[in-house]
Amino acid sequence: MNEKNFQLNIANIFPPSLWSFRNQEIVYQDLKRFTYLEFYDRVRRLSSALLKIGVKKGDKVAVLDWDTNHYMESYFSVPMIGAVLHTVNIRYPPEIIFYTMQHAADKFVIVRDEFLPMIERSAQLFDFVKGWIIYSDEKGEIRTSLENHYNYDEMLESSEPIDPPDIDENTPATIFYTSGTTGLPKGVTFTHRKLVLHAQALAVGLSYSPLNINEKDVFMGLVPMFHVHSWGVPYLTIMTGHKYVLPGRYDVKRILELIKKEHVTFSHMVPSILYMILTHPEVEDYASYLKGWKVVIGGAALPRGLAKMAEKFGIITVGAYGMSETCPLLTAATFTEEINSLSKEERFDYMISTGRPAVLVNLRVVDSIGKDVPWDSRTIGEIIVRAPWLTDEYYLDPEKTEELWRDGWLHTGDLAVVDSKGFIHIVDREKDAIKSGGEFIPSLVLENIISEIPEVGEVAVVGKKDEKWGERPIAFITLKNKVSKEYIIERLMKFVETGRIQKWWIPDDIIFMDNLPKTSTNKIDKKELKKML
Numbered sequence: 001m002n003e004k005n006f007q008l009n010i011a012n013i014f015p016p017s018l019w020s021f022r023n024q025e026i027v028y029q030d031l032k033r034f035t036y037l038e039f040y041d042r043v044r045r046l047s048s049a050l051l052k053i054g055v056k057k058g059d060k061v062a063v064l065d066w067d068t069n070h071y072m073e074s075y076f077s078v079p080m081i082g083a084v085l086h087t088v089n090i091r092y093p094p095e096i097i098f099y100t101m102q103h104a105a106d107k108f109v110i111v112r113d114e115f116l117p118m119i120e121r122s123a124q125l126f127d128f129v130k131g132w133i134i135y136s137d138e139k140g141e142i143r144t145s146l147e148n149h150y151n152y153d154e155m156l157e158s159s160e161p162i163d164p165p166d167i168d169e170n171t172p173a174t175i176f177y178t179s180g181t182t183g184l185p186k187g188v189t190f191t192h193r194k195l196v197l198h199a200q201a202l203a204v205g206l207s208y209s210p211l212n213i214n215e216k217d218v219f220m221g222l223v224p225m226f227h228v229h230s231w232g233v234p235y236l237t238i239m240t241g242h243k244y245v246l247p248g249r250y251d252v253k254r255i256l257e258l259i260k261k262e263h264v265t266f267s268h269m270v271p272s273i274l275y276m277i278l279t280h281p282e283v284e285d286y287a288s289y290l291k292g293w294k295v296v297i298g299g300a301a302l303p304r305g306l307a308k309m310a311e312k313f314g315i316i317t318v319g320a321y322g323m324s325e326t327c328p329l330l331t332a333a334t335f336t337e338e339i340n341s342l343s344k345e346e347r348f349d350y351m352i353s354t355g356r357p358a359v360l361v362n363l364r365v366v367d368s369i370g371k372d373v374p375w376d377s378r379t380i381g382e383i384i385v386r387a388p389w390l391t392d393e394y395y396l397d398p399e400k401t402e403e404l405w406r407d408g409w410l411h412t413g414d415l416a417v418v419d420s421k422g423f424i425h426i427v428d429r430e431k432d433a434i435k436s437g438g439e440f441i442p443s444l445v446l447e448n449i450i451s452e453i454p455e456v457g458e459v460a461v462v463g464k465k466d467e468k469w470g471e472r473p474i475a476f477i478t479l480k481n482k483v484s485k486e487y488i489i490e491r492l493m494k495f496v497e498t499g500r501i502q503k504w505w506i507p508d509d510i511i512f513m514d515n516l517p518k519t520s521t522n523k524i525d526k527k528e529l530k531k532m533l
């Protein structure tokens, strides 16, 4: 390789970071605490240990774990030797977990002891796995019936840290599987170059965001590390030198304790996680620690009602948008002088919108004949994108790949309008869109408005087949305080009077639930709700 041709690979994130932030910390619950320098030493030891047990360039190395320091180490160690990190979604049912591991043909698997029984029960399925690297938070021997197993921490201790080889930036670094709302999950892959550029774009995005991130901020990601590299924030963090807190398995009480103890000031998550935190019975006891917490919400629209609820705690929320196929960053709220000079309430609305394209993201919103829609807040089109970090393919699935990439643009399947300032507002997903009497009812707009009724907790609106109209909207709602269906309809009529929704959008029925079903990535599961109808 030509040394002058600097490679955008994951190992190259470290040198400047260690120069300036060597004593910065990475913390796992109240169990482990490493400086960046110690962390880097562990990363290089794990790389060396993996090479020793026979991991080769291009081999898939799977991880089954919650958000731990072991996971964070593998984010770097595995790609740094040219192997491919498979972040397994452990919230899938076991048969889907096994399907993804078979599909990826994982050669080695790093697995937390908690998941061993599940694997051991079906060990015969894994004849393609050459080695199991196991670890536990508990001290002492880990028992397993799996053959060819190694102890992660012992391997680390007995290995010398290596100097990372100079990996070509176009080498695949990661693979993971989409949430699979229809059919089996599909694999998406990302190269070193994509991940490095994406992390840099996150850093640039934060500098334009109204969150005012600075060197004192302490990060704690609340998007699982198995899902879209926790939105790339672990890579970003090492680049920008923040303290990083790893919460393990998500437990709201523990999350609140970590915010308090580690002085967490910045997190990212899907809306349901924020809702769970804000409705935890003990949340008031932590109110003083939540004040000023900067939270990026993505993965689903940030309902206005939830953002208002957070505001009461002094939490600052900002919307962002992306998908598994896009690494994920596509858009975020970027604040320019034009937006900063608006009134507080107008600024609030921009903060919680889908935002504007991130740096290097070429984004269009196009109608059915591929023409860009006007910036009129009304004309709906599909979001299509090009950017340096999008997946090139669905792994081993040329047909689906062709559907995803048409005319050189990645088709998101998300429907949106653009306002006069270029802010994007997603109104629905193509596959969830409700067509009633030949007209379209934007379910996300309706959900947003229903979320503003103070008694409403979470809400999802889905289409039900209707003989006369084709489809009619039905709202599924959880309540913070008990009210009747008639009360909800009455409140919605008020929104009709002020022109925020049209009368025929009012749902035909309201179904109250204790909890809304969630997907493996904690988003409201509309597919499940449709099945119920």
Ligand code: AMP
Residues within 6 Å of the ligand: 178, 179, 297, 298, 299, 300, 301, 302, 319, 320, 321, 322, 323, 324, 325, 328, 353, 354, 412, 413, 414, 426, 429, 521
């Ligand atoms: P996933 O690949 O599971 O992360 O899901 C990606 C999908 O989530 C996108 O295609 C959107 O439909 C939805 N999504 C993500 N972020 C937002 C957002 N800010 N507003 C509305 N929908 C979103």
